[in-house]
Amino acid sequence: METEKDLNLEATELRLGLPGTSNESAKNTTHRSNKRALPEQPMSANIDTASKNCDQETAQHTKAQVVGWPPIRSYRKNCLQPKKSEAEMSGIYVKVSMDGAPYLRKIDLKVVKGYPELLKALEDMFKFKAGEYSEREGYNGSEFVPTYEDKDGDWMLVGDVPWEMFTSCCKKLRIMKGSEARGLGCVV
Amino acid sequence: MCVVFSFLFGLSLMHKKMEFPFPDEVLEHIFSFIQSDKDRNSVSMVCKSWYEIERWCRRKVFVGNCYAVSPRMVSRRFPEFRSIELKGKPHFADFNLVPDGWGGYVFPWIVEMAGAFPWLEEIKLKRMVVTDESLELIAKSFKKVKVLVLSSCEGFSTDGLGAIAASCKNLEELDLVDCEVDDLSGHWLSHFPESYTSLVSLNISCLVSDEVSFSALERLVGRCTNLRTLRLNRAVPLDKVADILRRAPQLVEFGTGTYAAELRPDVYSDLAGAFSSCKELKSLSGFWDVVPDYLPAIYPVCSKLTSLNLSYATIQSPELIKLVSHCPNLQRLLVLDYIEDSGLEALASSCKDLQELRVFPSDPYGVEPNVSLTERGLVAVSSGCPKLMSVLYFCRQMSNEALVTIAKNRPNFTRFRLCIIEPRTADYLTHEPLDVGFGAIVQYCKELQRLSLSGLLTDRVFEYIGKYAKKLEMLSVAFAGDSDLGLHHVLSGCESLRKLEIRDCPFGDKALLANAARLETMRSLWMSSCAVSFGACKLLGQKMPRLNVEVIDERGPPDSRPESCPVDKLYIYRTIAGPRFDMPPFVWTMEDDPSLLLS
Numbered sequence: 001m002e003t004e005k006d007l008n009l010e011a012t013e014l015r016l017g018l019p020g021t022s023n024e025s026a027k028n029t030t031h032r033s034n035k036r037a038l039p040e041q042p043m044s045a046n047i048d049t050a051s052k053n054c055d056q057e058t059a060q061h062t063k064a065q066v067v068g069w070p071p072i073r074s075y076r077k078n079c080l081q082p083k084k085s086e087a088e089m090s091g092i093y094v095k096v097s098m099d100g101a102p103y104l105r106k107i108d109l110k111v112v113k114g115y116p117e118l119l120k121a122l123e124d125m126f127k128f129k130a131g132e133y134s135e136r137e138g139y140n141g142s143e144f145v146p147t148y149e150d151k152d153g154d155w156m157l158v159g160d161v162p163w164e165m166f167t168s169c170c171k172k173l174r175i176m177k178g179s180e181a182r183g184l185g186c187v188v
Numbered sequence: 189m190c191v192v193f194s195f196l197f198g199l200s201l202m203h204k205k206m207e208f209p210f211p212d213e214v215l216e217h218i219f220s221f222i223q224s225d226k227d228r229n230s231v232s233m234v235c236k237s238w239y240e241i242e243r244w245c246r247r248k249v250f251v252g253n254c255y256a257v258s259p260r261m262v263s264r265r266f267p268e269f270r271s272i273e274l275k276g277k278p279h280f281a282d283f284n285l286v287p288d289g290w291g292g293y294v295f296p297w298i299v300e301m302a303g304a305f306p307w308l309e310e311i312k313l314k315r316m317v318v319t320d321e322s323l324e325l326i327a328k329s330f331k332k333v334k335v336l337v338l339s340s341c342e343g344f345s346t347d348g349l350g351a352i353a354a355s356c357k358n359l360e361e362l363d364l365v366d367c368e369v370d371d372l373s374g375h376w377l378s379h380f381p382e383s384y385t386s387l388v389s390l391n392i393s394c395l396v397s398d399e400v401s402f403s404a405l406e407r408l409v410g411r412c413t414n415l416r417t418l419r420l421n422r423a424v425p426l427d428k429v430a431d432i433l434r435r436a437p438q439l440v441e442f443g444t445g446t447y448a449a450e451l452r453p454d455v456y457s458d459l460a461g462a463f464s465s466c467k468e469l470k471s472l473s474g475f476w477d478v479v480p481d482y483l484p485a486i487y488p489v490c491s492k493l494t495s496l497n498l499s500y501a502t503i504q505s506p507e508l509i510k511l512v513s514h515c516p517n518l519q520r521l522l523v524l525d526y527i528e529d530s531g532l533e534a535l536a537s538s539c540k541d542l543q544e545l546r547v548f549p550s551d552p553y554g555v556e557p558n559v560s561l562t563e564r565g566l567v568a569v570s571s572g573c574p575k576l577m578s579v580l581y582f583c584r585q586m587s588n589e590a591l592v593t594i595a596k597n598r599p600n601f602t603r604f605r606l607c608i609i610e611p612r613t614a615d616y617l618t619h620e621p622l623d624v625g626f627g628a629i630v631q632y633c634k635e636l637q638r639l640s641l642s643g644l645l646t647d648r649v650f651e652y653i654g655k656y657a658k659k660l661e662m663l664s665v666a667f668a669g670d671s672d673l674g675l676h677h678v679l680s681g682c683e684s685l686r687k688l689e690i691r692d693c694p695f696g697d698k699a700l701l702a703n704a705a706r707l708e709t710m711r712s713l714w715m716s717s718c719a720v721s722f723g724a725c726k727l728l729g730q731k732m733p734r735l736n737v738e739v740i741d742e743r744g745p746p747d748s749r750p751e752s753c754p755v756d757k758l759y760i761y762r763t764i765a766g767p768r769f770d771m772p773p774f775v776w777t778m779e780d781d782p783s784l785l786l787s
Contacts (some may be wrong), residue, residue, distance in 0.1 A: 164451050
């Protein structure tokens with residue numbers, strides 16, 4: 001067949017010799033004789049920040065998605081991406097109000113990892129002292145009491161439930177003050 | 189199987205030489221021990237009488253490409269089959285490379301079988317288009333159907349499933365694996381009548397609706413005392429799992445729904461207690477949206493687990509390490525790359541029975557690595573797990589050195605699929621192509637049946653593959669090679685190759701035409717975004733009447749462009765059924781006779 005002659009069957013003779021020793025097209029040798037990747041080829045993904053800043057590199061690395069690549073099924077993509085990036089990008093920001101303060105603040109519950117840190121953050125934010133927490137008596141020794149509104153719309157004392165549960169149901173925080181606070185602190 | 193063959197070969201010689209050959213019943217009885225399709229095909233080629241006897245007693249028919257043969261041909265040749273397995277679309281359809289509407293319709297098969305095979309017991313379909321109409325026809329026509337497996341199928345809704353549930357009184361297995369189902373609601377489950385108790389296996393994990401009919405599900409599980417496999421879908425909340433497990437403590441394989449709930453001690457202890465009561469559990473899956481604090485609930489069953497699918501579980505390496513260290517008998521693990529190299533090292537030291545590992549990317553489109561998962565993890569498992577045979581691994585860096593080490597560690601690999609996420613990524617240490625690394629894989633792993641390549645690769649890797657990969661049956665290639673030589677090496681060297689799928693490679697006409705005859709010995713060849721011209725496709729179609737050469741091009745008719753223009757997608761498969769007639773407007777089959785060119 002004509003095509004077989006064109007194919008240059010000698011080239012199929014298996015040789016594990018050095019690259020560039022055969023009379024293949026120039027296009028082939030460029031790949032083989034260069035030890036470094038050619039500039040127009042995307043480098044491996046472990047690029048350092050220097051090359052990341054280079055416009056040419058970033059142009060190649062902005063992910064214009066190639067159809068069907070990487071080869072994963074659509075249902076796998078659907079399950080993963082929304083949940084994870086949502087969780088990563090947005091923290092759990094809740095409004096914090098304090099009785100008597102002119103404006104509200106916002107705090108990211110993901111950044112403070114537990115109750116002690118939360119209380120410290122609130123205390124710093126509004127310049128108050130919260131008092132000692134105990135399960136039986138609530139916050140003792142202060143006229144300020146941290147409370148939160150839960151999913152059901154009820155105002156609850158901060159600290160009663162496990163931290164994970166708290167972050168999932170806390171809608172907003174309110175630092176109560178004065179007699180109202182004392183009343184709440186006494187409720188078990 | 190070699191022993192069986194020697195026996196059969198000897199038997200066939202005796203049979204031919206004897207004056208009074210063995211009665212058919214004897215041969216039939218002997219053939220009944222031969223189950224594998226490949227062996228049955230070989231048996232049928234010994235002589236005419238064996239062909240005849242074999243075709244009457246073949247009970248399981250396997251059709252690897254639904255267009256290779258027509259339904260009528262199958263029913264004529266095998267008048268007594270009870271089980272049929274059909275595959276439709278090419279594998280790359282999984283990654284959206286095959287446009288919608290290409291084909292793979294099961295309906296004509298159901299119609300053909302409905303009349304002639306009312307006693308059909310098993311229907312297994314993969315990558316086929318299954319409509320509600322087809323399901324309704326199955327429900328109506330096959331009263332004895334026991335097994336219905338739909339794998340990667342699409343085109344049907346839960347209404348069709350409802351029809352199956354209502355009518356198939358003998359159904360034992362209903363398995364929906366990775367299907368795209370129009371999930372209208374969970375009410376279809378209540379179509380199983382109260383008198384129905386034969387369910388052994390139910391897999392509904394791919395159903396996406398948030399509505400599930402819990403009471404119907406619980407009642408179904410409760411009354412089907414033979415239930416061994418139950419894979420729930422994401423909509424089933426965690427606090428329902430305990431109820432379900434308590435009704436089916438005999439379960440061997442279980443898939444949870446969402447594995448998240450507010451942390452409550454009562455829910456936790458309920459769950460842990462329910463898992464403990466399942467003494468037969470060997471396989472777990474599901475685990476969507478995992479709340480790590482609930483994971484220890486499964487620790488009681490971990491020591492017996494042989495299969496664990498955590499590929500939806502977005503949990504981090506420390507939790508994964510804790511989990512796998514509880515599972516010393518694990519043979520199969522599917523996991524996200526959150527496991528990281530450290531987790532894989534732990535896996536390598538805890539799970540010495542591991543045979544199959546699949547590591548999926550948690551952030552496939554991110555440019556920077558989001559986890560510390562590199563070639564080191566794969567090297568660790570290849571070194572620590574002596575029985576490891578099958579690997580699917582997504583990562584962002586690789587080196588020839590690592591691949592050579594892996595190959596030498598694990599010459600028993602049968603499936604090696606490596607996906608380096610960025611196309612054409614070179615060896616990160618030397619910046620060279622990964623030819624030598626993959627070359628080592630095919631050289632050392634002499635039993636390799638399936639290989640997927642990635643990274644920067646030249647024609648050299650194909651030289652190695654053609655030379656060494658003599659048992660290779662399926663090869664997947666993407667963004668690789670320099671010239672037609674690459675394709676030529678593979679087609680001329682890989683004697684066992686049945687399926688070849690290629691995308692975005694500079695392979696053109698020469699290698700294809702030079703190896704045209706080889707294509708008839710393979711099931712199929714897929715080439716997309718390559719350099720095969722329309723003219724070559726036409727030529728191939730003309731020369732090879734027993735091949736269907738399909739040009740798939742959504743840009744419009746290929747003859748509206750010069751013949752030298754490359755086609756977008758090309759799907760070539762051997763067939764005795766001739767060209768098909770159910771093609772959409774963007775698919776053309778190249779005809780034998782140029783004057784009858786279909787368009």
